[in-house]
Amino acid sequence: MSALLSVRDLRVSFPSRQGMFEAVRGVSFDLGRERLGVVGESGSGKSMTGRAILGLVRPPGQVAAQALTLGGQDILNLPERERRRIRGRRIAMVMQDPKFSLNPVMRVGDQIVEAYRLHSGAGRAAARLKALEMLEAVRIRDPERVFQSYPHEVSGGMGQRIMIAMMLAAGPEILIADEPTSALDVSVRAEVLRIMDDLVRDRGMGLIFISHDLNLVAQFCDRVLIMYAGRIVETLAARDLHSARHPYTQGLLNSLPRLDAPVDRLPVLERAEAWRDGPLVDASMTEALPGGLR
Amino acid sequence: MTAPILSVADLRVWFGHPPDRVDAVRGVDLGVSRGESFGLVGESGSGKSTVLRAIAGLSPDWSGRIEVAGESLSGARRSAAFHRRVQMVFQDPYASLHPRHTVDRVLAETLTLQGMDDIDRRIVRLLDDVGLGRGFRFRYPHQLSGGQRQRVAIARALAGEPELLLLDEPTSALDVSVQAEILNLLTDLRADRGLTYLMVSHDLAVIGHLCQRLAVMQAGGIVDRLDVADLRAGRSGSDYTRHLIAASQYQRA
Numbered sequence: 001m002s003a004l005l006s007v008r009d010l011r012v013s014f015p016s017r018q019g020m021f022e023a024v025r026g027v028s029f030d031l032g033r034e035r036l037g038v039v040g041e042s043g044s045g046k047s048m049t050g051r052a053i054l055g056l057v058r059p060p061g062q063v064a065a066q067a068l069t070l071g072g073q074d075i076l077n078l079p080e081r082e083r084r085r086i087r088g089r090r091i092a093m094v095m096q097d098p099k100f101s102l103n104p105v106m107r108v109g110d111q112i113v114e115a116y117r118l119h120s121g122a123g124r125a126a127a128r129l130k131a132l133e134m135l136e137a138v139r140i141r142d143p144e145r146v147f148q149s150y151p152h153e154v155s156g157g158m159g160q161r162i163m164i165a166m167m168l169a170a171g172p173e174i175l176i177a178d179e180p181t182s183a184l185d186v187s188v189r190a191e192v193l194r195i196m197d198d199l200v201r202d203r204g205m206g207l208i209f210i211s212h213d214l215n216l217v218a219q220f221c222d223r224v225l226i227m228y229a230g231r232i233v234e235t236l237a238a239r240d241l242h243s244a245r246h247p248y249t250q251g252l253l254n255s256l257p258r259l260d261a262p263v264d265r266l267p268v269l270e271r272a273e274a275w276r277d278g279p280l281v282d283a284s285m286t287e288a289l290p291g292g293l294r
Numbered sequence: 295m296t297a298p299i300l301s302v303a304d305l306r307v308w309f310g311h312p313p314d315r316v317d318a319v320r321g322v323d324l325g326v327s328r329g330e331s332f333g334l335v336g337e338s339g340s341g342k343s344t345v346l347r348a349i350a351g352l353s354p355d356w357s358g359r360i361e362v363a364g365e366s367l368s369g370a371r372r373s374a375a376f377h378r379r380v381q382m383v384f385q386d387p388y389a390s391l392h393p394r395h396t397v398d399r400v401l402a403e404t405l406t407l408q409g410m411d412d413i414d415r416r417i418v419r420l421l422d423d424v425g426l427g428r429g430f431r432f433r434y435p436h437q438l439s440g441g442q443r444q445r446v447a448i449a450r451a452l453a454g455e456p457e458l459l460l461l462d463e464p465t466s467a468l469d470v471s472v473q474a475e476i477l478n479l480l481t482d483l484r485a486d487r488g489l490t491y492l493m494v495s496h497d498l499a500v501i502g503h504l505c506q507r508l509a510v511m512q513a514g515g516i517v518d519r520l521d522v523a524d525l526r527a528g529r530s531g532s533d534y535t536r537h538l539i540a541a542s543q544y545q546r547a
Binding site: 041042156185186187188189190212213214251252255256257258259260262263264265266267268269 | 337338440469470471472473474475477478481496497498499500502503522525526537538539541542
């Protein structure tokens with residue numbers, strides 16, 4: 001089985017007064033039909049990695065890589081026009097806060113219809129049916145009503161489902177979800193994750209799930225990349241997360257308060273300078289693909 | 295148990311006027327003892343933050359009884375004594391600091407309003423207390439990380455040497471490692487200064503870490519009260535609480 005997406009030595013840099021600042025410093029991984037978690041703190045470069053794959057890094061930011069291929073085809077050096085044909089159609093993205101991703105003055109249904117027609121070239125009536133079908137697929141009980149509503153009239157959880165519906169309508173091969181549930185309530189979060197999980201599984205898509213929440217990722221993904229200061233410091237099967245070897249991963253896990261293990265003071269993560277450039281725990285980051293979805 | 299520093303009886307808070315009136319809080323009773331740390335848990339829209347805002351005088355339309363250290367409150371006006379005694383820390387440290395005021399100015403202004411003297415020395419001490427150090431004194435908020443900003447917000451709340459802190463999701467905008475630092479800071483401050491906390495969070499593990507007792511809110515009312523031992527053991531008479539505990543465990547492997 002070949003990789004859907006293959007990334008080698010990806011670098012994203014921005015000019016600053018102190019010279020070039022590298023936000024992503026040599027990230028390599030392969031994505032199969034799996035759920036791949038990318039975990040790190042703010043500033044670790046996890047979101048930038050997702051944006052670079054989609055070609056969403058704006059100048060003066062620069063993206064470089066040895067290879068960035070989608071189904072064997074190079075997508076790094078495509079002209080913007082070609083890039084746009086991939087974005088949304090073959091690789092889609094769900095962002096953190098549906099409030100900022102949806103157009104506030106356009107009905108939800110019309111937005112899905114517009115996105116779907118753009119990617120598929122379908123007619124208005126067919127697109128409308130598709131939009132309703134997608135709203136139903138994300139378990140919205142009354143799709144007709146939601147279709148007619150404006151973004152401010154729906155809750156956060158509903159908004160995120162609408163975004164997922166819109167992104168999946170075009171049938172992309174890869175979904176990049178950047179903190180898709182961080183703006184949601186705990187109870188809604190589980191529901192949105194389940195919907196995303198089912199859809200990804202049913203359609204055999206590759207999912208890149210970017211999050212700062214280790215435990216959520218461990219629960220939800222097949223494989224986890226841990227990012228620190230622009231590099232992947234460790235790659236693990238999600239079920240092995242709690243036997244992580246890198247001190248950064250261990251530190252992150254320990255700093256979480258736990259209901260089942262009370263402590264007076266939480267261990268605080270002491271960052272070591274060596275982590276920035278030190279040896280990586282797993283040198284064979286890009287070896288054979290894991291067996292795809294379970 | 296000492297006397298309650300805060301007692302709330304039959305609190306109702308609403309927004310707007312009929313027919314658009316929204317009842318955000320529908321009859322809440324609470325008692326928080328001096329020195330205690332009390333948690334309010336619930337989903338967004340459950341009214342948990344609104345309870346804090348009503349106490350702080352940020353939600354003018356309420357009925358019921360709120361008493362803080364024997365002082366009975368009404369409307370949205372709060373006495374100088376109240377502001378000295380009660381302070382609030384908000385969720386978003388990006389939104390709660392004036393972008394064009396330095397840390398020094400934020401703290402100096404607060405100290406002046408609180409009628410404090412010896413402001414220069416107090417600013418230095420406040421910064422030390424929240425673990426920031428003097429180097430941060432003349433910085434602007436955009437020069438600080440989220441955790442550092444939240445420390446400034448906590449320093450500002452401590453300026454008047456309050457007894458009761460209202461904490462509205464103080465760590466939910468922060469990374470987990472920074473959350474651990476802020477939670478430790480709150481633990482230390484409470485021990486050093488004998489503070490009382492009323493903390494709102496959607497994160498049961500955070501509440502379990504910092505609080506001894508908690509109440510679970512849903513649709514504007516309290517549906518469950520339990521202490522932290524019950525929470526940890528998953529002992530609850532309420533289906534909704536068990537659902538919340540299960541949902542928070544979904545996040546944990």
